[in-house]
Amino acid sequence: MINTLSFKYTIRRSHRATKTRIVVTTEKIEVVAPMRVSARQIHAFVSMKQDWVVKAQNKLNIEVKAQKKWGAAHYSDGVLVPYQGQQIKLSLQPSSVKKVKIELHEQEFKICFSACSPGQDDSELIRLSLMDWMKAQARKRVTTYVALHAEKYQLYPRLVKIKTQKSRWGSCGIHNDIHINWLLIMAPPEVLEYVVVHELCHIKERNHSTRFWSLVAQHLPEYQKQRLWLRQHGRRLMQGL
Numbered sequence: 401m402i403n404t405l406s407f408k409y410t411i412r413r414s415h416r417a418t419k420t421r422i423v424v425t426t427e428k429i430e431v432v433a434p435m436r437v438s439a440r441q442i443h444a445f446v447s448m449k450q451d452w453v454v455k456a457q458n459k460l461n462i463e464v465k466a467q468k469k470w471g472a473a474h475y476s477d478g479v480l481v482p483y484q485g486q487q488i489k490l491s492l493q494p495s496s497v498k499k500v501k502i503e504l505h506e507q508e509f510k511i512c513f514s515a516c517s518p519g520q521d522d523s524e525l526i527r528l529s530l531m532d533w534m535k536a537q538a539r540k541r542v543t544t545y546v547a548l549h550a551e552k553y554q555l556y557p558r559l560v561k562i563k564t565q566k567s568r569w570g571s572c573g574i575h576n577d578i579h580i581n582w583l584l585i586m587a588p589p590e591v592l593e594y595v596v597v598h599e600l601c602h603i604k605e606r607n608h609s610t611r612f613w614s615l616v617a618q619h620l621p622e623y624q625k626q627r628l629w630l631r632q633h634g635r636r637l638m639q640g641l
């Protein structure tokens with residue numbers, strides 16, 4: 401690490417590199433250099449490219465921020481919130497109720513809540529309430545999908561739990577306990593159904609063999625579409641509400 405610039409960078413020597421190049425990510429700046437290039441030459445090169453590096457990293461940070469979350473940046477009246485593959489408008493109705501009440505009516509989330517004192521921000525209260533509501537909906541949906549698919553090949557889980565998971569959509573333990581990530585309630589319904597089926601199929605096939613995938617296909621012939629959806633949107637969805 402060298403500190404004379406406005407940023408730090410690391411050096412990686414490469415036998416295959418023919419030229420020195422700078423790799424910018426949101427986490428770090430790495431210089432990949434051929435073995436023969438000296439540290440001093442590398443530093444001169446980075447100094448020369450300083451403006452470019454700063455600009456590249458700023459641009460990247462803005463892009464990442466813009467697509468960081470599937471949910472809204474701020475939960476206020478009129479904002480759109482993803483739910484079952486659709487964008488649902490928030491209609492905030494401050495009232496004197498003690499508990500936050502959420503109802504889904506004709507493409508609108510009607511949210512009754514007692515507003516904070518003027519000047520305070522209700523966004524976090526709304527976000528947390530929506531999260532609880534969505535978890536409960538996810539539980540209902542998952543139960544429905546289990547009932548729909550378990551019978552066909554006797555794939556009965558011991559228990560089914562809705563979880564908040566940072567890196568996976570679902571899991572099936574050795575005792576056939578199935579965990580499903582509640583965030584999937586924001587995805588199109590077929591995607592949640594696919595993940596439920598995927599985990600149910602692990603009761604019979606513990607791996608991702610051809611036999612496993614053909615079992616999935618027997619439940620959901622179009623499961624590839626849902627896998628693709630997860631590949632395309634999963635990272636953003638994982639960021640949560």
Ligand SMILES: [Zn+2]
Nearest residue numbers: 598602607608
């Ligand atoms: Zn699997």
